[in-house]
Amino acid sequence: MSDLTITDVHAHILLPGLHAEVERRAPDGVRDAAALELKRNGGESLAVSGPMVGARVPKLTDVGVRLAAMDAQGIDRQWVSASPNHFYPWAPEGLAVWIASEANRLVADHVAQAPDRLTGLGLVPLQHPSRMLESLDDAVLGRGLAGVEISSFAGDVELSDERLEPFWARAAELGAVVFLHPFGCSLDERLDRFYLSNTVGQPAENAVALSHVIFSGVLDRHSGLKILAAHGGGYLPFAIGRSDRAWRVRPEAQRCEHEPSSYLRRLWFDTVVHDPAGLRHLVEVAGGSRVLLGSDFPFDMGLDDPVTEIRSAGLPEEITRRILGVNAEALLETLVKA
Template sequence: MTTDVHAHLLLPAMHAEVVRRAPELVAEAAELEKRRNGIESLQASGAMVGARIPKLTDVRARLAAMDEQGVDRQWVSVSPNHFYPWAPEGLAVWVAMETNRLVAEHVAQAPDRLIGLGVVPLQHPSRIVEYLDDAVLGRGLAGVEISSFAGDVELSDERLEPFWARAAELGCIVFLHPFGCSLDERLDRFYLSNTVGQPTENAVALSHLIFAGVLDRHPGLKVVAAHGGGYLPTVIGRSDRAWDVRPEARRCEHRPSTYLRKLWFDTVVHDERTLRALVEVAGADRVVLGSDFPFDMGLDDPVAFVRDAGLEAAVTEAILTGNAEALVDTRVKA
């Protein structure tokens, strides 16, 4: 089964309800997005998403596109604009519960081809385990999608320890996909908010996990990083140097590069050299097919991208099929 682990879903009715419940907060968030992305990019993104609504909402359109790409199975996660990291607790937990329900309903329309990932209210750590259980045990989803941070909650936050422990215990997927970038106006032109911002957020979030020792304390975690882990895998030597010479960077047990082989990375890196480098530093068993379906910054032909990257045949097949299958086969079932 050729498996794409990075494919998105839009929930328009749920978003409309969020707008109805918190119009002022939604307006404030829209102003922040305007500042972070710039009007030109927001307008272009709006037109792009609008043209792809069927693929983002309709199972039949999704399956037809998968057939065209030669993809047998998708992991389906919501578009990160549904994270609502600004939401107060009551709204945030409702969003998590409703998202988990709607994702489960979507993938249930084609259970042999679609696997769902839910969400948790990351900005409210005391409620996260509850909604991780809701996603995995209550809804039968394979895991959850999280952002690189939410409000004042970084992935190194001690308040997340129960979440990491429970995710390891369940053997579920934690799919790391940033929502925006915290660099704000510095990236508001030329679509830098995505081209530079997304790889930056991935690198920062993974560094928080590594340097804080989260992977030491919870070795059973299955963290899958979108966008090939961003900048971190290709500049990991700088992290190793810091661990060697800086005491404040030595909070993890081993050199940071060793932890790349305890994580998983998708193939949304856009050039074959980077994909080969990712396989070299992380290991052939730690790279999984991803497309960022159906957005314009994704891979139009994800299977061909991997097959044409100049990798050994066995490595190619592992990336396309076996690595993702192994991740979901060992999780706790609902």
């Protein structure tokens, strides 16, 4: 497969300088966010996560360390997105726009150190829909990034919110990737033990967010939209029959033109499902051209050896090649260049 560029579309960067400045500008907001994290995750999980992330800071910040880790995994290219703790969904408008701009600059600077191996994704202030377009343009046209990363919701903004229509339209026009990666689950303290905040919370948030996109007709109105869902789309691809049933029998669920399952083939998904049978099912319901290698690098809930996991999943060779890199290249073909 020497002609194949093996690409990991789900890899993170940590921006400690950005966080320090946010803490300086809005100490109360950072403190309240930390309290919410404690409520949602529980003290036991936070006590484990702190050292886990700390040990991975070099991989998250140093390009040389990142490239060495990629070499060890057999990865030719990474799509680098901010660690979701940099979403700051509580930030007021002015600060939120500055955060997105600074994150876009820092991600662009990081990937510029190895442009033949790294592709960047920026941020937009989801909680302030009226300011998202300028941040999207800043990321793609201003900084040369391939798209932006968003959470599953922010404050009162769900992905079905009508205020997001200009953002979806602009993302489609630019051919920009919109990487859906939740941060925090609205189930809050119900998931504060056993690490349920991640094991249940992340796939639940993915399923809710994608359902908002599908049922509200976003993909009908913006057929060129390129939404890439982390964690294999969460629970939704594995329970999509229930969505189809609701669409058939409930009038309030018929805001989209077609059965919800058909929209899985208009979305893209990474391979962070931790189960070869799950990966095969994802390919079955979404199609071999809609699944891309993702590892959640370098966190402990990611895939340590993502290439081997895909190659050993029992998929046809052509689909394996697509997942390893062909699909990632195709997804960027229509991207408007800066």
